[in-house]
Amino acid sequence: MLIYKIFRRPEWDDLKATGQTLGAPIDLADGFIHFSTAAQVMETAAKHFAGESDLVLVAADPDKLGAALKWEVSRGGALFPHLFRRLTMSDVVWDTSLPLGASGHIFPEGLV
Template identity: 55%
Template sequence: MAPADPTGADLVYKIAPRALWEEARAAGVFAGAPVDLADGFIHFSTSAQVRETARRHFAGQKDLLLVAVDARALGPALLYEPSRGGDLFPHLYGPLPLDAVRSVAAIPTSADGAHDFTGLLLDASA
């Protein structure tokens, strides 16, 4: 387990269905999607990983939101761990406090169902 982001990025990203995110806002905390709850941590992506995450895990899904989160605000509960292809992915061991969220934006889709992240990734590496 790697405790800090090896890329030095300030933000991590969560793709969430709008309805699930609105439940979290009402509750004041995001505990995770069903896959997160099953795995015991909240899955995040870096800006370099988020497009592939959308393609692999959210293909054809609409009404998704991209949640940008201040990685530093998550402290030591955010770990970077090997996942697909050996890439280090950010995993949050605990609930996501909503005060760590920097932006929430709808992810548009094209006619072929692909997600369009143009202008949504806030960090310079996007």
């Protein structure tokens, strides 16, 4: 199983350039990096990134994130993965563009 983080292109570019990040502004404000499961990521995109283009979908292996990854109750009472440390490029399993289509973001086949 993988977990997913959506970045705006400048946030992703910064992570690639520096090799680490504490996340987007919402992550900094909340004190952890928000992730979603495959079942949650489409709703996350629709709720927090509606109408935004030039996004990057990043996958991480929760087993490799260690004890800093906590599963906490969030939207709708569901458990969401939250990372309480910096995300590094070595944590990233893969990344892909998340384009905006006519009816929302277009996710990679097989993910949703």
